[in-house]
Amino acid sequence: MAAYERLAAVYERLMQDAPYEPWQQFMQGIFHKHAQIEIKEIADLGCGTGYVTRQLAKAGYHMTGIDQSENMLAYAASRDTKQQVRWVQQDLRKLETIKADAAISMFDVINYITSPDDVQQAFTRIWQMLAPGGVFLFDVHSIRHIEEDLAGEVFAEIHDDLSYTWFCEAGEEKGEVFHDLTFFTKETDSDKYDRFDEYHHQRTYSVDTYISWLEEAGFRVCGVYGDFDIERTEHLEQADRLFFACVKNQEA
Numbered sequence: 001m002a003a004y005e006r007l008a009a010v011y012e013r014l015m016q017d018a019p020y021e022p023w024q025q026f027m028q029g030i031f032h033k034h035a036q037i038e039i040k041e042i043a044d045l046g047c048g049t050g051y052v053t054r055q056l057a058k059a060g061y062h063m064t065g066i067d068q069s070e071n072m073l074a075y076a077a078s079r080d081t082k083q084q085v086r087w088v089q090q091d092l093r094k095l096e097t098i099k100a101d102a103a104i105s106m107f108d109v110i111n112y113i114t115s116p117d118d119v120q121q122a123f124t125r126i127w128q129m130l131a132p133g134g135v136f137l138f139d140v141h142s143i144r145h146i147e148e149d150l151a152g153e154v155f156a157e158i159h160d161d162l163s164y165t166w167f168c169e170a171g172e173e174k175g176e177v178f179h180d181l182t183f184f185t186k187e188t189d190s191d192k193y194d195r196f197d198e199y200h201h202q203r204t205y206s207v208d209t210y211i212s213w214l215e216e217a218g219f220r221v222c223g224v225y226g227d228f229d230i231e232r233t234e235h236l237e238q239a240d241r242l243f244f245a246c247v248k249n250q251e252a
Contacts (some may be wrong), residue, residue, distance in 0.1 A: 008071040010162060010185060011049045018107070019228070024055055026228045027104060027137060030245045033230065034222040035102065036133030037250075043100040043129065045092050045138075046109030050076030050085065057084040063099060066090050085143040093118050095125040103130060105138035108241070114176070114203040114215075123217035125249055136219060141204045142226075143175045145240040151177050161186035175204040207236060211245055219246035 028202035040062055044053040049072055057063040057080075063128045064086045067073050073087045080087070088098065092105070092113065103126050113119050126136055141150070151170035157163060167180040179200040184193040211221050226239025236242060 001224045008075045009203045010183065011072070011075075012051055013162060014157075014164075015049075015051070016048060020051065020055065020075060022228050023039065023052065023106060024059070026225075026243070027106075028059075028128075029230045030086055030137050030223075031102060031135055034247055035129065036247060037101055037131060039101045039135065041100045041102070041131075042096055045095075045105040046107075046124070047087075047105070048072050048110070048184055050079060050087070050166075052104075052106055054080055064100065066092070066095070066098065068092070071244050074100075091109050092122045093125065095122075095129055098129045100129055100134065101131050102135045102137070108141050108202065110137060110138050110140050111202040112200070114201055116205075119205075120213045120216065123213055123219070126219045130248045132248055134248050135248045136214075136248070137243065138149055139241050139243045139244075140210070141175075141240050142237070142242050143201070143204055143206060146175055146177050146202070146204055147209060148214075149240065171201075171203065172202060173207075177202050189243050207242065214244065214246050218248065220247050220249055 014048060024235055027069045042061045043064045045066050047053045047067050050065045053063050053065040053076065056177060061086065065073070065076055066088045068089065068091050070089055073089055110119065113122055130136060131155050138188045150168045155166040162185050164181055164183045169178045169180065170176065171178055177200070181198040182195065184195050186193050206222055214221050221244060223245045224236060225233060225243040225245070227241055
């Protein structure tokens with residue numbers, strides 16, 4: 001996650017075409033379908049620059065944005081002009097003093113926790129922070145998407161004031177990928193461009209593995225969904241992005 005620190009200034013620009021509205025509609029649909037309590041307090045885990053966090057705050061939820069990157073949080077807070085969100089710097093594997101009715105972790109944040117032990121530790125911490133009856137919703141890349149659509153591929157995007165090249169290399173482990181990115185951003189009032197590089201590591205696991213880890217942490221997995229489809233749960237192996245909807249049972 002520390003690799004994001006220099007990216008904070010351009011992150012929202014690069015993510016401007018992300019399907020934020022379907023993401024929000026999907027999240028609220030999951031809350032309505034699976035929550036055993038009224039969802040008022042939401043923790044956004046790995047909130048980045050806080051766009052989704054702020055949108056949910058506008059929708060009336062009491063939001064806490066949590067990220068490990070101080071720079072991301074500083075940018076998020078600067079955009080929170082109405083000071084609607086509580087911003088907290090914490091590692092998801094070491095969450096403490098946070099309580100919520102729901103926890104969300106979007107945009108493959110969980111894939112940046114690459115060690116099996118660390119993923120399980122994060123799930124346990126998230127279970128502990130949730131109110132009984134609360135929902136944990138997160139997304140990950142599918143193994144197929146990483147191995148067939150990302151590993152070995154090169155991506156690029158060029159604008160007048162911003163460009164990047166993105167090399168994806170398969171790791172040694174199944175579902176593992178390394179991202180090597182080079183960015184050029186135009187300096188203000190200058191024809192010069194500033195270059196910086198990012199190196200990211202992600203790993204994903206099978207649906208059964210995630211379910212096993214979630215159940216060990218105490219969650220009941222209510223549904224696994226592919227690519228924002230809240231109704232269809234078959235053929236998940238063909239999806240690019242998988243969503244896990246989990247509940248902390250009332251008796252917990």
